[in-house]
Amino acid sequence: MIEHLLEHRAKGDAVPESALEELRAAATPDVNIDEEVPGLFTCRGCPRGSQFALVTAREALEHVLAHRARGAHVLDETIEALRAAEARERSGE
Numbered sequence: 001m002i003e004h005l006l007e008h009r010a011k012g013d014a015v016p017e018s019a020l021e022e023l024r025a026a027a028t029p030d031v032n033i034d035e036e037v038p039g040l041f042t043c044r045g046c047p048r049g050s051q052f053a054l055v056t057a058r059e060a061l062e063h064v065l066a067h068r069a070r071g072a073h074v075l076d077e078t079i080e081a082l083r084a085a086e087a088r089e090r091s092g093e
Helices: 002-010 017-027 058-071 075-092
Strands: 031-034 040-043 051-053
Touching: 002 017, 058 075
Parallel strands: none
Antiparallel strands: 031 040, 040 051
């Protein structure tokens, strides 16, 4: 949607910046996994604090699913990656 509105703006249509800011905020996930530091999370509005590390993929998956159950914006890719990591943990890889 953001790209679509930017195309309209480029054509000269009036697109308020506030609309783009709201869409950007909605598109930003509430839970991020740091790809460079395994197990490090950043969670907006998290009761455990904004940034912390989890020991196992299972613990991380449970945490992220709890966020989603509360209505947080969590990318499907994040959950899929944690499920794959949990499966690797169970198999001993």
